[in-house]
Amino acid sequence: MKDQKSGSMTVSQNGKQSKGNSKHIPMKSTQLMKLFQDELKDIYWAEKALTKAIPKMKKNATSTDLVDALENHLEETHEQIERLVKVFASIDKKPIAEKCDAMEGLIKEADGIMEECEEGPMCDAGIISASQKIEHYEIASYGTLRQFAETLGLKEAVSLLETTLKEEKAADQKLTKVATKAVNVEATKEKV
Ligand SMILES: [Fe+2]
Numbered sequence: 001m002k003d004q005k006s007g008s009m010t011v012s013q014n015g016k017q018s019k020g021n022s023k024h025i026p027m028k029s030t031q032l033m034k035l036f037q038d039e040l041k042d043i044y045w046a047e048k049a050l051t052k053a054i055p056k057m058k059k060n061a062t063s064t065d066l067v068d069a070l071e072n073h074l075e076e077t078h079e080q081i082e083r084l085v086k087v088f089a090s091i092d093k094k095p096i097a098e099k100c101d102a103m104e105g106l107i108k109e110a111d112g113i114m115e116e117c118e119e120g121p122m123c124d125a126g127i128i129s130a131s132q133k134i135e136h137y138e139i140a141s142y143g144t145l146r147q148f149a150e151t152l153g154l155k156e157a158v159s160l161l162e163t164t165l166k167e168e169k170a171a172d173q174k175l176t177k178v179a180t181k182a183v184n185v186e187a188t189k190e191k192v
Contacts, residue, residue: 039148040084040088042100042103044084044096049100049107050103051081055074056114057127061123062121135171142161145161
């Protein structure tokens, strides 16, 4: 009913006859493009923030596997930033970072964990937990961006975003392996 009156959700206004009973309007590409750019700015800020946050985590980590995983992901993060610059360039835009509140919160949570725990397996488990939350946020962001790019027909952006999405998933899996291999086993030995 609302749809029929407001015309906000259907195309049956303006005297135009819609074919069949179409209730779904594709989002205008200009709106989707704006959303795409906003999300890009958001993840660009997030990745930059991570280049400062990951070294802190690395400093507080004890397990060599975890240190290696963080070191490796720091290198990847620098490459991901370069890749984002290319995505901006592919749509003729300069790279702009806009503060990502979600990532800021996730990094704060990681800081809090590291402040509260002493170095060792428990702290490692906390760092892994915080890192995986970060990875999952990134996976969600890049998955969305990749889909937007595909819908918008931005082939170069799709390819670049897909590469990073795979890296983020692999980083998440690596953290799971580190956790299951050693850290969590050690953590259970510690008295709380
Ligand atoms: Fe990343």
